[in-house]
Amino acid sequence: MNIQQRLERLAQRRTDPALFEAQAKSYENYRNLNAPEAVKYIIGSMQPIDARYTERTIEQGKRVRDQLEKRLASGVEYRFQGSVLNDTHIKQHSDIDLLVFVEKFTFVKKPLTPKNPYQGDSVQDLRDLRSETKAALESAFPAVTVDDSGSRSIEMSGGSLARNVDVVPAAWLDTMEYDQTEDEVYRGVKVFNKTNGTFAANYPFKNAAEIDEKDRRCGGGMRKATRFLKTLKADSDAEMPSSYDLASIAWNMPDESLSYGMPWDLKIFFGCRDFVRRLVEDTEFRGSLYVPDGSRKVFANGHTTVDQASALLADIEQLASQISHSVEAHITRELKPGTFEIYYPDINHPAISL
Numbered sequence: 001m002n003i004q005q006r007l008e009r010l011a012q013r014r015t016d017p018a019l020f021e022a023q024a025k026s027y028e029n030y031r032n033l034n035a036p037e038a039v040k041y042i043i044g045s046m047q048p049i050d051a052r053y054t055e056r057t058i059e060q061g062k063r064v065r066d067q068l069e070k071r072l073a074s075g076v077e078y079r080f081q082g083s084v085l086n087d088t089h090i091k092q093h094s095d096i097d098l099l100v101f102v103e104k105f106t107f108v109k110k111p112l113t114p115k116n117p118y119q120g121d122s123v124q125d126l127r128d129l130r131s132e133t134k135a136a137l138e139s140a141f142p143a144v145t146v147d148d149s150g151s152r153s154i155e156m157s158g159g160s161l162a163r164n165v166d167v168v169p170a171a172w173l174d175t176m177e178y179d180q181t182e183d184e185v186y187r188g189v190k191v192f193n194k195t196n197g198t199f200a201a202n203y204p205f206k207n208a209a210e211i212d213e214k215d216r217r218c219g220g221g222m223r224k225a226t227r228f229l230k231t232l233k234a235d236s237d238a239e240m241p242s243s244y245d246l247a248s249i250a251w252n253m254p255d256e257s258l259s260y261g262m263p264w265d266l267k268i269f270f271g272c273r274d275f276v277r278r279l280v281e282d283t284e285f286r287g288s289l290y291v292p293d294g295s296r297k298v299f300a301n302g303h304t305t306v307d308q309a310s311a312l313l314a315d316i317e318q319l320a321s322q323i324s325h326s327v328e329a330h331i332t333r334e335l336k337p338g339t340f341e342i343y344y345p346d347i348n349h350p351a352i353s354l
Helices: 003-014 017-022 037-046 051-071 122-140 176-181 204-217 221-234 243-252 265-281 306-326
Strands: 076-081 096-102 145-147 154-157 165-174 188-193 198-202 331-336 339-342 351-353
Touching (some): 003 037, 003 221, 037 221, 037 306, 051 096, 051 165, 122 188, 204 221, 204 243, 221 243, 221 265
Antiparallel strands (some): 076 096, 154 165
C-alpha cells in the first residue's frame, strides 16, 4: 500500500466526512503539516480520535446498559471495557464492550478460598443470563441486529444504534489484591463461553490502570505509540499481533522513548522502530515481556509470534525508509555519525537516525 492510500484510509477511519467539512478540518491538523506524506501519516496515526466521536460511542453503550437495567431482574451489574475507555481506539465508529455480571456468585483466585461455596450451577446461570439478555435487547431495540452466534458476546449493530455494542455476559473474579484493598482495579473478570460452557479470566481494569499510569508518566506518548502500531495493523494485509498485544508492546517500551509531545511526536516513531527491532532480534528480551495486567507474556503460546512482530517491523522500516528519502533537503546538521538534525517547519528539529 502506498503512502497516499495509507493517508486516505487514515482519514476515513478518523473522521465523519460531513462533520469534517463542517468543522473546516479544524481537528485533523496533521494533514496541514509542512512535511512529507509519510510524516503526516505517522503523526496523524498517533493522535486521539476527536472527543465528539468518542463521546457518541460511550453514549450508545449507555443506551444499551440503561435498557438492560430496565428489563433484566435485579442481581446484575454493568461495566464498560475496551480501547474506547482506554483512549487507544483508532476509529471514529469504534465498538464498545458492555460487561454484564451475574451477582449470584463470584469466582475467587488462589490463594483465596470461597467463604461460602456456591451451591448452584454457574454454567446454567450464565446460559440463563445470556438468554435473558438477548431477549431484553431484542425487545428494547427491535430495529437493531442482535447477533447471538458468537461464543463470548452478543453483537449489536445497525438500526437505531450509531455504534456497534458487544454485550458480554460474565462473572466477577476476586483476587488477593482486591480482597485486601477492595479496589476494583484488582478485580478480574470471568467471561463466559457459551459454546463449551467454560470461563476465561482477564483483568481489564488492571490493564486500563497500568496503561493510564504509563501514559501519565510519558506525557501521552504511550497511547500515541499504541495508536500508531494499531494503525499499521489496520492498514496491512499481513498477520500482525492482536490490538491488545500491540498496546502491550507500547506499554513495555522505555519511558524515555515515549516522553515526547508535539512537535516531537516523530521521535516516538523511531522509538517504536528501535524497540520492535529488538523484539525481533533478541530472543531472551522478547521472552521477558508481560502484558500490562501481568497475566501472561506477550509472546506466549497462542498469542504474538516472531513472524507477526517481523511483519510489524517491516511496515515500520518501510515508513522509515520513505522518511529517509525525503529528509535530505531538510537536514540541518549531522549530530553524530548516522544521526541528523532535520527541520520541518511544524515539527521543529527532531534528531533522526537514518
